[in-house]
Amino acid sequence: MKSILGIGNALTDILAVLPDDTLLRKFHLPRGSMQHVDMETGDKIWSTLKEIGVKYVPGGSAANTITCTSIFGMPSGYIGKIGNDDLGNLFKSTMEQFGVRARMLYGTKSSGRCMVFITGANAERTFADYMGSALEMGPDDLKPEYFEGYDYFHIEGYLVQNQDLIRTAVRMAKDAGCIISIDMASYNVVESNEAFLHSLVDDYVDIVFANETEARAFTKLERREALEELSHHCDIAVVKVGKDGSMVQSGDEYHYIEAWPAATIDATGAGDTYAAGFLYAHSLGMPLRTCGEIGSIIAAKVVEVIGTKIDVPRWRDAKAEIRKLIAAAGK
Ligand SMILES: Nc1ncnc2c1ncn2[C@@H]1O[C@H](COP(=O)(O)OP(=O)(O)OP(=O)(O)O)[C@@H](O)[C@H]1O
Ligand SMILES: [Mg+2]
Numbered sequence: 001m002k003s004i005l006g007i008g009n010a011l012t013d014i015l016a017v018l019p020d021d022t023l024l025r026k027f028h029l030p031r032g033s034m035q036h037v038d039m040e041t042g043d044k045i046w047s048t049l050k051e052i053g054v055k056y057v058p059g060g061s062a063a064n065t066i067t068c069t070s071i072f073g074m075p076s077g078y079i080g081k082i083g084n085d086d087l088g089n090l091f092k093s094t095m096e097q098f099g100v101r102a103r104m105l106y107g108t109k110s111s112g113r114c115m116v117f118i119t120g121a122n123a124e125r126t127f128a129d130y131m132g133s134a135l136e137m138g139p140d141d142l143k144p145e146y147f148e149g150y151d152y153f154h155i156e157g158y159l160v161q162n163q164d165l166i167r168t169a170v171r172m173a174k175d176a177g178c179i180i181s182i183d184m185a186s187y188n189v190v191e192s193n194e195a196f197l198h199s200l201v202d203d204y205v206d207i208v209f210a211n212e213t214e215a216r217a218f219t220k221l222e223r224r225e226a227l228e229e230l231s232h233h234c235d236i237a238v239v240k241v242g243k244d245g246s247m248v249q250s251g252d253e254y255h256y257i258e259a260w261p262a263a264t265i266d267a268t269g270a271g272d273t274y275a276a277g278f279l280y281a282h283s284l285g286m287p288l289r290t291c292g293e294i295g296s297i298i299a300a301k302v303v304e305v306i307g308t309k310i311d312v313p314r315w316r317d318a319k320a321e322i323r324k325l326i327a328a329a330g331k
Helices: 022-026 039-052 061-072 086-097 132-136 157-161 163-175 187-192 194-203 212-219 223-231 270-283 288-302 312-330
Strands: 004-007 011-017 034-036 055-059 076-082 101-106 112-119 124-130 152-156 179-183 207-211 236-240 246-250 253-257
Touching (some): 022 039, 022 112, 055 061, 061 152, 157 163, 157 187, 157 194, 163 179, 187 194, 187 212, 207 212, 207 223, 207 270, 246 288, 270 288
Parallel strands (some): 004 152, 034 124, 076 101, 152 179, 179 207, 207 236
Antiparallel strands (some): 236 246
């Protein structure tokens, strides 16, 4: 079985369900927005939410993807930076519980966290992120031996803000012989790091995952044309279009893959799990259409649950559906 290493911001979601918008107003957070807060505000918010009752879910985009590849059975590793505190310990031990080889680095600040206010009848989410130690990860933290023995290296786009870190990471990954994939994360990440991202993709990246808005920000083109353009810059380009499915292109080979049927309640984590399914299938040498289909199956499970963790019955269903596809592809 091929192995995968991921790198990302090691963040723990702190989720609180609130009766109304009072706390959003208190902390000046527009409902539905995502804001970065400093340590002082971050601590105030956390202690206020704690009194109401919170749920802790270690995550971050690449960590979610890597947890998922580990559950698929791929030997999976993760690099991220935490603080020397309870939240950091929770992050590390949760990754390890899922079988991930967690190479945690320690920063001077407290562990990064994403405080999520869930309000209103539609369970709308408002985010206050405190990045803490996660932002302290730098090129000097990396060592070539961290990459040795891995076949794939997956980067979450949020890290692209730290260009020196990513440059060092991809060089080490290429030297170790890894296939390199990136999830573009968000259109504002793409917009604010355009030149760097273009050279990164041209020089190092083999597989690009982008949703529609990220693909547009990168290419200034729409869906199909954006995919075509992306595919000229990497081996495999993937553009995801939510419930409308996904498109995959490699050279002249093109596939449109419908979304797998799902009773959607919360789309959080769809992109991260799609990438995990796709990479897992790719590591088994599956055809590109099957890679996209396996990504779609596992993404369809995560949209049926609240949050980013798929429950055991849904994992069982997904694995059974995937086994059938793999058997059919092998015929
Ligand atoms: N409502 C849905 N029903 C079924 N499958 C879905 C649904 N939403 C997303 N998916 C699947 O998940 C894949 C990725 O979702 P999406 O296009 O939303 O990516 P994304 O924007 O990167 O997601 P994220 O917000 O998690 O980063 C889709 O290509 C599709 O296969
Ligand atoms: Mg995404």
